[in-house]
Every structure is written in C-alpha cells, then in structure tokens.
Amino acid sequence: MxxxxxxxxxxxxxxxxxxxxxxxxxxxxxxxxxxxxxxxxxxxxxxxxxxxxxxxxxxxNRRAELLNGARLEALHACQESSGAKGPSVEQIIEAFLRPLEIAQETGDEGWRHYLALIAYINNSPYWGPRMMSSLFDELVQEFIKALKKALPKASEADIYWCYHNLSGALTLTLANTGRIDKLSRGQCHSADFRAAYDHMIPFTAAGFRKICEG
Amino acid sequence: MxxxxxxxxxxxxxxxxxxxxxxxxxxxxxxxxxxxxxxxxxxxxxxxxxxxxxxxxxxxNRRAELLNGARLEALHACQESSGAKGPSVEQIIEAFLRPLEIAQETGDEGWRHYLALIAYINNSPYWGPRMMSSLFDELVQEFIKALKKALPKASEADIYWCYHNLSGALTLTLANTGRIDKLSRGQCHSADFRAAYDHMIPFTAAGFRKICEG
DNA sequence: GTCTATACCAGGATAGAC
DNA sequence: GTCTATCCTGGTATAGAC
The missing domain is CATH 1.10.10.60 (Homeodomain-like)
Incomplete structure (x- = not known):
C-alpha cells in the first residue's frame, strides 16, 4: 500500500x-x-x-460522533416510519448494526481499523470500564429504551442480558480476527460485515423475543 | 488477599x-x-x-485440557441420553457453556482469570489466529457436528455464522468487563456466569433455530 | 504554527556469575 | 534457585529549523 x-x-x-x-x-x-x-x-x-x-x-474519539450519529439517525428514521406502536425488535437491531457497514461501503480501511479498536476496548477488562461509557452509553440507552417499548413484557434485567449477547456478537465481528474463516474453511468471511449482520439481526432478534416474550 | x-x-x-x-x-x-x-x-x-x-x-495451555475435557464429556453425556435422534440445540449449547461455570463453582479465582484470558486471545486480531486453533478447533468442530445433526436443514455457512454469534456472546461474558453492570445500573452482574448462561442458552438456541430452521 | 533532531532516563528482557 | 550486570527499548522533553 x-x-x-x-x-x-x-x-x-x-x-x-x-x-x-x-x-x-x-x-x-x-x-x-x-x-x-x-x-x-x-x-x-x-x-x-x-x-x-x-x-x-x-x-x-475521532470517528465516534459520526458513527453514533448515523446509528441514532437510523433509529429515529425507523421510529418515525413505524408510528405510535414503535419499531419492531428487528428494525431496532437493524438500526443499531447497519451503519457499521460504513467500512465496506466507503472502502475506507480506516473505518475497519476503528471498529476493530472499539472491539478491543469493549472486550478489555482494563479499557472497557474506562473508555466505553463516555462515548457509547447515551447511544446504547436510547436503543435500550426503544427495545423496552418493543418488548413491553420484558424485565429490565432480561433486556440488558439480551443486549449483552448482541453486544458480544457484534464485538467479535468488529474484531475481525479471521477465526470464522478458518473454522468454516472459507465458507464465512470475517470481513464481510454485511453477511455478518444479515445473520446477526434475525439471530439476535429471535433471541430477544425468546427471552422477553416468553 | x-x-x-x-x-x-x-x-x-x-x-x-x-x-x-x-x-x-x-x-x-x-x-x-x-x-x-x-x-x-x-x-x-x-x-x-x-x-x-x-x-x-x-x-x-495449563487449563485447556481440563476445561475442554469437561465440555466434551458434557456433550457426550447429552448425546448418550438422547439416543439416535441426538440432542437438541439447547442441550448442545448447554454442554458447550455450563462447564465454564467452573470458576463460580470451585471458587477458584484462577479459573475466572483463565477464562478472561481466553476472551482476550479470542478477540485479538493478533493472538486469535495464532493461538486459538491448536487448543480449541477440535472441540468446536465436535460441537458443530452435533449442531448440524440437530439442524439438518441448515447450510454450513449458516451454522458457522450462528456459532460466531454464540462465540461472541460467550467471549464478552468471559471478558468480565463489568460493562453490563454499569449499563444496567446494577441489575446484571458480569461475574454471574450462571445468570449469563441462563439467558445465553435460550437466546442463542432461538437464534440458531430462526436462522437454520427458517 | 509545523516539524525534525537529539537527548535523557526509566524500566525491562535476558544471560551469566554465583 | 538467586542476584546482578548489561544492553536495549520506549516515552517524553527540549531546542531549534523551516
């Protein structure tokens, strides 16, 4: 290069x-x-x-605002289009994840590295508690609020545990380690975020429904 | 201490x-x-x-054999008790996860640290490809095989993507960063692996079914 | 204001003496 | 097994060039 x-x-x-x-x-x-x-x-x-x-x-800090702005915008867009009943779990998760395809869409390698950095920090017992909150808590709570509305019967703890599972799946995706490529002998590609989210959205939405709708 | x-x-x-x-x-x-x-x-x-x-x-290396031995044993146990049709997705995931409660059960802090180390390595773009395969691939492929049998209509790629989501949720749990504690304002506890798996098993099983059974 | 060359010193990996 | 010496690397500050 x-x-x-x-x-x-x-x-x-x-x-x-x-x-x-x-x-x-x-x-x-x-x-x-x-x-x-x-x-x-x-x-x-x-x-x-x-x-x-x-x-x-x-x-x-550099790319956080731009990234989370896009995610929040996606959330608000699906909230507006869905009216008073609010968006579905799938729509909310979609808004949470799809803006992260930005690296693939723009072809900007920097975005890919940035997302891997988020994964590093979020998964680190040292950095996670020190650095995630200030940039991401506000955004996450906004999504949690939307999820609560979409899953009115759920307890708070259940919602957070489900979010934890989603966050973990996302974090490992962003880390982009190539492990899934190797395990699947080339049938899946870590770098293909679109494919990852195509699976992650229905996967996690089904998980939320199972836990939060009984 | x-x-x-x-x-x-x-x-x-x-x-x-x-x-x-x-x-x-x-x-x-x-x-x-x-x-x-x-x-x-x-x-x-x-x-x-x-x-x-x-x-x-x-x-x-130190604790890998003991840990994976317990997981494999749990898998074989549910395979034997379920007969020719084989164990359910839930049972397989249960066998994959429950032995990891060993830290809580034995009260041995060393296990907790060891599991966090696995999370660090698995999530690292540098260490993951270099160190995960030799100790964990054989075990994972054994579980994948069982999952394929439980989900006969699934494509290989779908199975691996679902496993990826499971692995991510697990990895973030093992990392034990305390983030979920903070986000949920104390309603969930990172260190409570039992609670984590109580949610993760039905959550991910529902995800597998959604993706792999249509 | 932007940038380079250089120096300083703390801290660390390693090997070899004991 | 332990202690120590040595060489090296890395973070940071400063002086001055452009």
Whole structure:
C-alpha cells in the first residue's frame, strides 16, 4: 500500500495509530512504530497530541460522533416510519448494526481499523470500564429504551442480558480476527460485515423475543 | 488477599501471569510485575518457562485440557441420553457453556482469570489466529457436528455464522468487563456466569433455530 | 504554527556469575 | 534457585529549523 503523502501528517499519525492500536492493543504499540508507519518523526505525535494516552483517546474519539450519529439517525428514521406502536425488535437491531457497514461501503480501511479498536476496548477488562461509557452509553440507552417499548413484557434485567449477547456478537465481528474463516474453511468471511449482520439481526432478534416474550 | 506461600513458586508464577495477562494483555505486563505479584525473583520466570512468550503459552495451555475435557464429556453425556435422534440445540449449547461455570463453582479465582484470558486471545486480531486453533478447533468442530445433526436443514455457512454469534456472546461474558453492570445500573452482574448462561442458552438456541430452521 | 533532531532516563528482557 | 550486570527499548522533553 502506497504512503499517502498528500494527507496531512497529523491525520497520518491518527490513521497509523488507529490501525496499530486495533491490531496490537495499547501496550503492543510504540510511538516510534506509529511514527515510522505514518512516515513522520517520533516527536510529532507528542507535538500534536501530547502523551501516548492522549493520542489513544484522540483516535477513539475521532470517528465516534459520526458513527453514533448515523446509528441514532437510523433509529429515529425507523421510529418515525413505524408510528405510535414503535419499531419492531428487528428494525431496532437493524438500526443499531447497519451503519457499521460504513467500512465496506466507503472502502475506507480506516473505518475497519476503528471498529476493530472499539472491539478491543469493549472486550478489555482494563479499557472497557474506562473508555466505553463516555462515548457509547447515551447511544446504547436510547436503543435500550426503544427495545423496552418493543418488548413491553420484558424485565429490565432480561433486556440488558439480551443486549449483552448482541453486544458480544457484534464485538467479535468488529474484531475481525479471521477465526470464522478458518473454522468454516472459507465458507464465512470475517470481513464481510454485511453477511455478518444479515445473520446477526434475525439471530439476535429471535433471541430477544425468546427471552422477553416468553 | 494473602500471598499463598505454600503454593510452589512455579505455580505462583503461572497464577500471577494468568491474572495479569488477562487484565492487561500480553504487552501490558512485564515479567517484573509478574514476579513481584508472585513474590519471586525476576529471573525465576525465565528459569522455569524461558521467554515471556513461552510463559504466555504455558498459561494458556495449563487449563485447556481440563476445561475442554469437561465440555466434551458434557456433550457426550447429552448425546448418550438422547439416543439416535441426538440432542437438541439447547442441550448442545448447554454442554458447550455450563462447564465454564467452573470458576463460580470451585471458587477458584484462577479459573475466572483463565477464562478472561481466553476472551482476550479470542478477540485479538493478533493472538486469535495464532493461538486459538491448536487448543480449541477440535472441540468446536465436535460441537458443530452435533449442531448440524440437530439442524439438518441448515447450510454450513449458516451454522458457522450462528456459532460466531454464540462465540461472541460467550467471549464478552468471559471478558468480565463489568460493562453490563454499569449499563444496567446494577441489575446484571458480569461475574454471574450462571445468570449469563441462563439467558445465553435460550437466546442463542432461538437464534440458531430462526436462522437454520427458517 | 509545523516539524525534525537529539537527548535523557526509566524500566525491562535476558544471560551469566554465583 | 538467586542476584546482578548489561544492553536495549520506549516515552517524553527540549531546542531549534523551516
């Protein structure tokens, strides 16, 4: 892959950091490696972002608003089109997941790395509690509220456990480890988010209904 | 928690490494920290296990056979009790998951850390492809075979995508990040594996049926 | 304001002496 | 089994070039 020398160095640092943090985790990456990969001097990351941790957070923050905006918009769209009874479980999960196909649609590798970074953080006992809430709790609670309305008989705990299962399936998908490719001997592809969601939406919707409608 | 000075130092190193690797990942832990936590000299880890990577693999290997033996035994048990028609999807998933309650049952914190380590490795784009197959593929394929029998109309790809969703839900559970506790404001507890599986088994079984039985 | 060269020093992996 | 020395890597600060 050719170095994009037309992109501003500040962005190249973010891009390189995004890819490397997603693949190797926070401690698995050095600032020197990020700088080399971005084709800039070691000290430039420090100049633009301060400490390593600040860079990490800058990477995590960069695309969050755009992503969650799209998801919230999708939720509101299906809420409006469904009237007073509200959207179905399937529609809600669809709105939660489909905007994440953005990486495939735009062909922007950066999005793929970013989503893998979310998976890393969400699955980490260290980073998860420290970093997920501030960017994602508001969005999740909005979806939970919609799900409660679609499943009025469900207890709160049941809804959250179901959400946990959905979140886990999603997280492993975003991690994009290639494990399913190998297990299935090439019949499934980790990188094919569309196929993943095509299965995940009916799968998890059926799970929600089973637990929450009895 | 008091230092267990009665435990052999070699095991104390494994225990400490297990806990720290699970929490911080491979690169987030130094041999010094492991040694300090185990109450032994820095060089002793090197003496017993060689390089850091070898210690990492030793930790990952240690409990795998016991764990997967129990899961396989559970699968065979339900296969025998169900006769020629074979066990149901629920029974198969139950056999896949319930032995993982071992941490809760035995009260051995080491098991909890070990399971979190599996979650870390399985969700990692770097470690997943390098370390999961050798210890877990055989077991997984055995369960897949049973699932195919229980869902004879399903395509292979569908089975594997459903397994992927199950594996993701399980992985996030094992990671034990406390996120669900926070989101649900204390109504669900990450550490309560029994509650997690009580929901995960019917949830994922319904998903399998939806995808694989139409 | 953007960027590079360089230096500093803490901390760590490893090997070899004991 | 343990202690220590050595070499190296990495995060960060600073000075100054463009």
């Amino acid at each position: 050719p170095k994009k020398t037309n992109v501003p160095k500040r962005d190249r640092i973010l891009d390189a950091a995004e890819e490397l943090f997603a693949e190797h985790g926070y401690d698995g990456v050095t600032l020197r490696r990020i700088a080399t990969s971005a084709g800039v001097d070691v000290a430039l990351a420090n100049y633009h972002f301060g400490k390593k941790l600040d860079l990490f957070q800058a990477v995590f | 008091p230092k267990k000075t009665n435990v052999p130092k070699r095991d104390r190193i494994l225990d400490a490494a297990e806990e720290l690797f699970a929490e911080h990942g491979y690169d987030g832990v130094t041999l010094r920290r492991i040694a300090t936590s185990a109450g032994v000299d820095v060089a002793l880890a090197n003496y017993h296990f060689g390089k850091k990577l070898d210690l990492f693999q030793a930790v990952f």
